[in-house]
Amino acid sequence: xxxxxxxxxxxxxxxxxxxDEVLQxxxxxxxxxxxxxxxxxxxxxQSKANQNILILFEGYENESALExxxxxxxxxxxxxxxxxxxxxxxxxxxxxxxx
Amino acid sequence: xxxxxxxxxxxxxxxxxxxDEVLQxxxxxxxxxxxxxxxxxxxxxQSKANQNILILFEGYENESALExxxxxxxxxxxxxxxxxxxxxxxxxxxxxxxx
Numbered sequence: 001x002x003x004x005x006x007x008x009x010x011x012x013x014x015x016x017x018x019x020d021e022v023l024q025x026x027x028x029x030x031x032x033x034x035x036x037x038x039x040x041x042x043x044x045x046q047s048k049a050n051q052n053i054l055i056l057f058e059g060y061e062n063e064s065a066l067e068x069x070x071x072x073x074x075x076x077x078x079x080x081x082x083x084x085x086x087x088x089x090x091x092x093x094x095x096x097x098x099x
Numbered sequence: 100x101x102x103x104x105x106x107x108x109x110x111x112x113x114x115x116x117x118x119d120e121v122l123q124x125x126x127x128x129x130x131x132x133x134x135x136x137x138x139x140x141x142x143x144x145q146s147k148a149n150q151n152i153l154i155l156f157e158g159y160e161n162e163s164a165l166e167x168x169x170x171x172x173x174x175x176x177x178x179x180x181x182x183x184x185x186x187x188x189x190x191x192x193x194x195x196x197x198x
Contacts (some may be wrong), residue, residue: 007144009108009154011192023197030198045106045194055108055194057156093110095144095154098122099129 003062005040007097010056013089019052025082026054032074033058038065052088066094102161104139106196109155112188118151124181125153131173132157137164151187165193 014022026044033042040059047053060066069075084090113121125143132141139158146152159165168174183189 006147009144009156027198043196044198045108046197048105048193048195053192054197055192057108093152093154094147096147098143098145098153099126 004096006060006063006066007095008056008058008060008066009093009095010058011089011091012054012056012083012087014052014054015086015088016052018086022054022083022086025078029074029078029083032072032078033069036065036069036072038062038068103195105159105162105165106194107155107157107159107165108192108194109157110188110190111153111155111182111186113151113153114185114187115151117185121153121182121185124177128173128177128182131171131177132168135164135168135171137161137167 012022030042030044033039038061040061041057042059043057045055045057047055058069060069111121129141129143132138137160139160140156141158142156144154144156146154157168159168
């Protein structure tokens, strides 16, 4: 696994009427993710044109830190099990920063 | 105009064979955008799964700083006139950071 910092961008389209519920759970997921050792940042944004579009932007020290995040109890329980069923659409891109 | 920081996320799908050309121009656009007074950051990422997908993530002190950027000579010339014709697809979302 590469030792270079790795970044994740996710675009979530929340189902109509589920935004408050998603934001509530996401607050906890964001707090726990930010406390992970290899986490650089975990930022949540909301589209100004459509409040149901959330953009997550996350940074990890390296690929193993990202793997740790994806296998964590809070990611599996809060994001995969609780939030994903409340989403209309979900796009995730793993990225390198090039400049 | 709101005085709150404002963020822009853009996802570019570069046309096959045009990546080097786009990156060359983008380097200059990134440098000049970062030098704008109201710019917080201007980060360029590349998808690990598809090198032709670039994700731009930009921060501005407030809405007028973003307006300044969009009306700048380097944005109009480098991005709108030179880069956009080399893109297959372009998605831009203006956002607030919520946590």
